[in-house]
Amino acid sequence: MTTLVVGASGATGRLLVAQLLDRGQRVRAIVRSPDRLPEALTNNNNLTVIRASVLELSDAEMAQHVSGCDAVASCLGHNLNVRGIFGHPRRLVTEATRRLCDAIKANRPEKPSKFVLMNTAGNRNRDLEEPISSLQRLVMGLIRLVLPPQTDNEAAVEYLRTQIGHHDPAIEWVVVRPDSLTNQDQVTAYELHPSPTRSAIFNPGSTSRINVGHFMADLITDDDTWNKWKGQMPVIYDKAQQAGAELPKGAARGG
Template sequence: MLITLFGANGPTGRLLTGQALAAGHRVTAVTRQPDSFPLRHDRLEVVGADVLDAAAVDAAVAKRDAVLSTLGVPAGKEPISTYSQGVANIVAAMERHRVRRLAVVSSSGVAPHSYSDGGFLFNRVVLPYVTQVLGKTLYDDMRRMETLVRASDLDWTIVRPSGLYHLPSPTDYTVVEGQADGRFTARTDLAASMLALLEDDRYFRTTVSVITTVDNPTLLQWIRREALTKS
């Protein structure tokens, strides 16, 4: 399969690129910093481009079988538009070139909810602070992105991980439609789930959650290592 991946140089994007190549796919990895992209392969094309550049996005999407987005930007107080504007360019290019399959990474923070194992500190302090203060502009733009994707006529899937963290290899992760009662998602599982979606039509035009149920960090570990890290 010919895959274009936007956000390829982020932590999840690199993992997804490697997994896709290992599975035998041809990958076009789109990044603003191609010289720093660490992977090399005869089935890999690294393209230096900005997702906000509509012409560059169009060229990267043409003649592909599927498009994946693992775009990630740091949270901050300033307005964020990368997700919505970037995905608007991706959707327009896909519709123009009749590329059907799209999967985009969003976040469980778009629709925050209490978790059964979260406890008072996580549910009442950390979660509201991350989603309503620290990451407010980020999640606002993710909501705009999701609205754009749902309005398209593509075979889309919106993928919502929970708190991202590192594990060395994929686990027996869980994918459910809608919200999942799990606070953490390993990036390697997020990447594996995105790749699996390409061979699975059950989740067309659906929002899914991906959670990792083993080797989760403690809340303190996650805050120290991961809370401020882009996807």
């Protein structure tokens, strides 16, 4: 199996790449700065590094990089600085999602390709009646006005939900929604829910990046996990650790 990963040099993307390589998968990684990838990854023969900015690739180049891939994963996001939040491209996640999906369709795969998009628990699944308080609705409206990345994340999901939909012959998708991201060295037990179980604004949970990478790798490599969540937007929270707590499937591989 071969997976194309965009945003592979980011804090979560490189962990996803490591998880996939650890499972013996072939990975193509599109990165602007290959030197940001750890040497342990770049020395792996199953990794092909493509030095490029994903939005600067031509349609033909994008289709070439997607060709032969069983899955595409996006860990793209905006850097948390003034330039990353307010600079261009403001629709990085949305445009990359659209162009990658167009590239998948251009190759006319014999079976649907998997598309996994990392997003945020602050984004609602509008296929479901996810409850939200009036106060949170007001705050989210203000966030959309002042923080362009929130609008970008929402638009990327809406593209998958409404333009690709649930019955596209070329693409099946899952949107992974972590809450407040943390850095951990090892995969730990985590919980998956169809919708948030707490407020991302007023009572956020925590999700380690390595757990996000682990779950995304499970979606890509395990058909049972994929079939359970395809067309959905699972929310992932770290589970409070207890003595003897069971780790998620494959956790011994991670980290």
